[in-house]
Amino acid sequence: MAEATGGRPQAGEVLLRLTGISKNFGAVQALTDIELEVRAGEVVALVGDNGAGKSTLIKILAGVHPQSAGRIEFMGREVTIDNPAAALSMGIATVFQDLALCENLDVVANLFLGHEMNPWQLDEVAMEVRAWTLLQELAARIPSVREPVASLSGGQRQTVAIARSLLLDPKIIMLDEPTAALGVAQTAEVLNLIERVRDRGLGVIVISHNMEDVRAVADRIVVLRLGRNNGEFTAEASNEDLVAAITGATENAVSRRSARHAARHPASEASA
Amino acid sequence: MTMPDPAPTTLDRADSRLHHDDSLTGAVHAFVARMRTGDLGILPVAIGLVVITVVFTALNPVFVAPANLVNLLFDCATVGFIALGVVCVLMLGEIDLAIGSMSGLASAIVGVLWIQAGLPIGIAIIAAIAVGAVMGLVYALLLVHLGMPSFVSTLAGLLALLGMQLYILGSTGSINLPYASGFVHFGQLMVMPAWVAYILALVPGVAMLVTKLRVARRRRAAGLAAGSLTLLIIRVAITTVALVAAVWYLNLGRGVPWIFGLFVAAVVALDYALKRTKWGRSMFAIGGNREAARRAGINIRRITITAFMLCSSLAAVGGVLGAARLASASRQAGTGDVNLNAIAAAVIGGTSLFGGRGSAWSALLGILVIQAISNGLTLLNLSSSLRYMITGAVLAIAVIVDSLARASRQTHGRG
Numbered sequence: 001m002a003e004a005t006g007g008r009p010q011a012g013e014v015l016l017r018l019t020g021i022s023k024n025f026g027a028v029q030a031l032t033d034i035e036l037e038v039r040a041g042e043v044v045a046l047v048g049d050n051g052a053g054k055s056t057l058i059k060i061l062a063g064v065h066p067q068s069a070g071r072i073e074f075m076g077r078e079v080t081i082d083n084p085a086a087a088l089s090m091g092i093a094t095v096f097q098d099l100a101l102c103e104n105l106d107v108v109a110n111l112f113l114g115h116e117m118n119p120w121q122l123d124e125v126a127m128e129v130r131a132w133t134l135l136q137e138l139a140a141r142i143p144s145v146r147e148p149v150a151s152l153s154g155g156q157r158q159t160v161a162i163a164r165s166l167l168l169d170p171k172i173i174m175l176d177e178p179t180a181a182l183g184v185a186q187t188a189e190v191l192n193l194i195e196r197v198r199d200r201g202l203g204v205i206v207i208s209h210n211m212e213d214v215r216a217v218a219d220r221i222v223v224l225r226l227g228r229n230n231g232e233f234t235a236e237a238s239n240e241d242l243v244a245a246i247t248g249a250t251e252n253a254v255s256r257r258s259a260r261h262a263a264r265h266p267a268s269e270a271s272a
Numbered sequence: 273m274t275m276p277d278p279a280p281t282t283l284d285r286a287d288s289r290l291h292h293d294d295s296l297t298g299a300v301h302a303f304v305a306r307m308r309t310g311d312l313g314i315l316p317v318a319i320g321l322v323v324i325t326v327v328f329t330a331l332n333p334v335f336v337a338p339a340n341l342v343n344l345l346f347d348c349a350t351v352g353f354i355a356l357g358v359v360c361v362l363m364l365g366e367i368d369l370a371i372g373s374m375s376g377l378a379s380a381i382v383g384v385l386w387i388q389a390g391l392p393i394g395i396a397i398i399a400a401i402a403v404g405a406v407m408g409l410v411y412a413l414l415l416v417h418l419g420m421p422s423f424v425s426t427l428a429g430l431l432a433l434l435g436m437q438l439y440i441l442g443s444t445g446s447i448n449l450p451y452a453s454g455f456v457h458f459g460q461l462m463v464m465p466a467w468v469a470y471i472l473a474l475v476p477g478v479a480m481l482v483t484k485l486r487v488a489r490r491r492r493a494a495g496l497a498a499g500s501l502t503l504l505i506i507r508v509a510i511t512t513v514a515l516v517a518a519v520w521y522l523n524l525g526r527g528v529p530w531i532f533g534l535f536v537a538a539v540v541a542l543d544y545a546l547k548r549t550k551w552g553r554s555m556f557a558i559g560g561n562r563e564a565a566r567r568a569g570i571n572i573r574r575i576t577i578t579a580f581m582l583c584s585s586l587a588a589v590g591g592v593l594g595a596a597r598l599a600s601a602s603r604q605a606g607t608g609d610v611n612l613n614a615i616a617a618a619v620i621g622g623t624s625l626f627g628g629r630g631s632a633w634s635a636l637l638g639i640l641v642i643q644a645i646s647n648g649l650t651l652l653n654l655s656s657s658l659r660y661m662i663t664g665a666v667l668a669i670a671v672i673v674d675s676l677a678r679a680s681r682q683t684h685g686r687g
Contacts, residue, residue: 084567084569102564102628104561104628109556113570114554114568114569114570121548122548124487125487126494128491129283129494129496132496150682151684
């Protein structure tokens with residue numbers, strides 16, 4: 001697609017500010033008074049236990065369903081996001097957990113799906129060039145853009161999904177569990193990719209259950225618990241503090257387990 | 273210790289994990305590898321056609337006589353058009369079972385409006401095709417708004433349209449169309465003059481050469497690998513020689529039927545639409561992964577509606593041409609094995625029943641196989657009972673090949 005029409009936001013400029021976001025499904029209060037800020041050029045990790053409301057929040061921002069109450073400010077203006085197309089055209093791109101790629105189509109076709117160049121006589125050459133340029137900017141290792149997506153590994157598919165979300169030149173990209181199904185090396189590749197996206201000046205929201213990955217890549221860690229904000233941490237925060245915020249107690253399954261472990265192997269715990 | 277820098281490579285050949293071999297042997301190896309992983313393309317059909325030709329010629333040499341092959345091509349166009357429509361719905365992973373009835377109704381509409389009501393033939397044909405488009409719209413709306421499976425809605429359509437056909441034909445049951453009319457001539461007699469046929473035989477090769485060279489120039493300018501010129505020339509030469517030889521052989525008989533030319537033109541048009549337009553890309557995407565297509569912002573409803581409307585309209589065109597071919601609009605039109613033959617042709621030609629894979633050419637190749645079998649068995653004086661059984665077996669084999677190839681593609685990661 002065309003290069004950014006508006007100027008790129010300055011690093012550190014607030015792109016997205018949520019205030020008092022609530023969402024209820026019938027009697028269930030999924031989100032209550034959520035506050036969140038995302039700046040250009042930073043990675044915000046959204047962590048929390050199952051049912052904490054992370055995915056609901058992402059879906060509100062992606063336009064899948066609207067919030068029940070609260071304000072969304074994007075680039076300084078209050079906005080309503082009532083469908084996925086609105087979110088996309090505004091500049092909020094989402095990579096869902098199940099990636100949603102067409103396995104029977106090749107990488108180029110998947111990247112440009114729904115936004116093909118020249119609808120009446122597809123411009124394959126231009127699309128392929130743009131695909132290679134985009135993948136090279138991300139330093140992504142895709143062997144060939146003319147192979148069907150079915151032949152790619154999990155990490156490569158994740159790369160294609162992320163590249164696709166970047167094609168429309170968004171300001172913010174949201175990733176739901178980007179490393180959940182990946183091996184060690186592939187996880188590292190995706191984390192590198194996230195850093196490169198951040199370095200391009202985008203705001204990144206990452207949902208993850210993996211504290212190691214979160215700490216490796218996030219500038220700020222926002223904890224949700226039972227649909228409410230439950231603390232904000234930096235990447236240097238200790239595991240205990242994070243887990244306590246996530247589970248809502250210092251006394252929990254994780255702390256008991258590590259205490260047990262420490263009692264049994266005092267030496268290894270000390271050296272670790 | 274350090275490797276010497278390789279020669280500067282193009283944008284798409286930089287990754288060392290990719291195999292590239294632009295030589296002739298490389299192309300052969302790539303072809304074999306594709307076959308082994310279940311990416312069969314037209315190979316099963318090509319083999320099938322060769323086997324059919326050899327067997328029937330051994331049993332009755334008349335089979336390969338030019339006159340018989342010309343007849344065969346005359347017969348291909350009617351069901352071929354219907355199969356072309358089937359390709360559209362199969363691509364989405366849907367089905368239309370009412371195509372036979374639709375074609376029968378279309379031929380009845382032409383008969384009634386043209387002969388009984390005395391309207392111009394052009395109006396009668398447009399009316400028949402319009403009815404087809406409306407029926408396709410109905411199936412599609414039932415599917416996208418009420419979630420009614422196309423299998424069920426078109427099964428209902430099969431019966432309803434057959435009833436409609438019998439109703440408008442009334443007690444007479446059959447309307448004969450005048451033999452002297454241009455319409456019936458087109459269906460039964462009109463062949464291309466030899467020089468037209470030869471020129472048309474040269475067109476695909478020239479078109480291939482021109483477009484491929486232009487694309488290659490653009491790719492090189494954009495820093496992409498452009499493929500081998502030798503391979504292109506070989507392909508163009510083979511295509512041109514084969515087509516010119518076919519035209520020469522058919523001209524030993526009556527010549528190339530115009531009605532077949534019309535069918536091939538429709539195939540080329542649909543092939544372009546499926547491969548080179550956003551609409552076609554969306555068709556493949558919906559057949560491959562509906563949810564992914566939806567999230568990519570594709571209007572699934574609109575694409576589904578166009579596919580069903582196209583399918584039913586093409587079935588109506590097939591019915592109209594069938595009336596021209598038989599010089600009559602009768603109660604029998606569109607019944608019997610028409611439905612099955614059209615669906616079988618699309619599947620035999622390589623369009624997957626599971627959606628997301630196929631091409632317009634599969635209608636042409638499939639219908640050639642079906643008509644060759646039917647024609648050969650007729651030459652052997654076999655009854656329609658045997659013909660049905662054998663065609664059924666061929667369809668079963670085609671579906672088995674499709675399923676096996678699909679499983680193989682999945683294990684080899686080729687979608």
